Amino acid sequence: MYTTQKPTEWGLVPENMLSKYNLQEKTLDESYQVCLDWMAEHSKSFYFASRFLPDDQRKSVAALYAVCRLSDDIVDEAPREVTMDQINSKLDQLKVTIAKLANGYSSTNPLLHAFGDTLRKHKIPVKYMHELIEGIRMDLTKNEYYSEDELDLYMYRVASTVGLMMTHIFIKNPLERTLARAADLGKAMQLTNILRDVKEDFLKGRIYLPKQTRDDYQVTLDDLKQNKVSKNLKALIRYESERAKAYYKIADLGIEELPSAGAYTVKVAAIVYGEILNEIKRRNYEILNQRVVVSKVRKVLLATKVRLEYLRKL
Numbered sequence: 647m648y649t650t651q652k653p654t655e656w657g658l659v660p661e662n663m664l665s666k667y668n669l670q671e672k673t674l675d676e677s678y679q680v681c682l683d684w685m686a687e688h689s690k691s692f693y694f695a696s697r698f699l700p701d702d703q704r705k706s707v708a709a710l711y712a713v714c715r716l717s718d719d720i721v722d723e724a725p726r727e728v729t730m731d732q733i734n735s736k737l738d739q740l741k742v743t744i745a746k747l748a749n750g751y752s753s754t755n756p757l758l759h760a761f762g763d764t765l766r767k768h769k770i771p772v773k774y775m776h777e778l779i780e781g782i783r784m785d786l787t788k789n790e791y792y793s794e795d796e797l798d799l800y801m802y803r804v805a806s807t808v809g810l811m812m813t814h815i816f817i818k819n820p821l822e823r824t825l826a827r828a829a830d831l832g833k834a835m836q837l838t839n840i841l842r843d844v845k846e847d848f849l850k851g852r853i854y855l856p857k858q859t860r861d862d863y864q865v866t867l868d869d870l871k872q873n874k875v876s877k878n879l880k881a882l883i884r885y886e887s888e889r890a891k892a893y894y895k896i897a898d899l900g901i902e903e904l905p906s907a908g909a910y911t912v913k914v915a916a917i918v919y920g921e922i923l924n925e926i927k928r929r930n931y932e933i934l935n936q937r938v939v940v941s942k943v944r945k946v947l948l949a950t951k952v953r954l955e956y957l958r959k960l
Contacts (some may be wrong), residue, residue, distance in 0.1 A: 827900020
């Protein structure tokens, strides 16, 4: 058994998170509850969809979400005085920690405590989490993507890997084709995020719309700087929206192979996220002046519709 480690010694956890969630040693049940609280606050769509899972799977999904979020915050929430070398060191350390968790390491950080249990219980391959960390690392060095292939690699690492890990939570021995469709859904949802957050990312100095595609549609950085939703930018957003929808469509084939509760949960999440694309279209692709969101009422209506469809199939 590996020795335990205090959360403050592990990573760049913001002080407000340390105090708010009291990230000190807890029982396994308490650790899972912290993960559920994190998911409730930071990802309302996933939290909403997860309510329909069996309790054990819901807690595992929350633990997965919490560690993915914590990993991402190593980069996004790092204090200004922290160097890139220090951040890279924390990411390297996290990869080692994840491997140890899979082999029985016990952490006093409740997020890692719960995730270690999830890893072992569902036999989730460590390589997926390692790929995700490498995707997070890309945000340290890449502010702009040149081609769709480059962007697809990024989306696979930061989003498809999450779908692959969730599939292992839902299915004991998932088929390769089911995993492939889970990877497609991850790309669909990440591309949706990119389209929703074009302005927000640009203000952070990150441009995920590939340069080749921008050049094809004659979209310039001045369009983004000036908050100018030109005819060309609208055409580009429409193109990327259709690309995301194609990923959602093929991902449906894999969703149908999940157990009913998992299929319903993933379908709700996919439809709620896909609704962001519909809302972007309803706003005539005016994405720079107001963040596109799906209302809670709309989420409930969509979830109810999916629920009725699944009940008819039973």
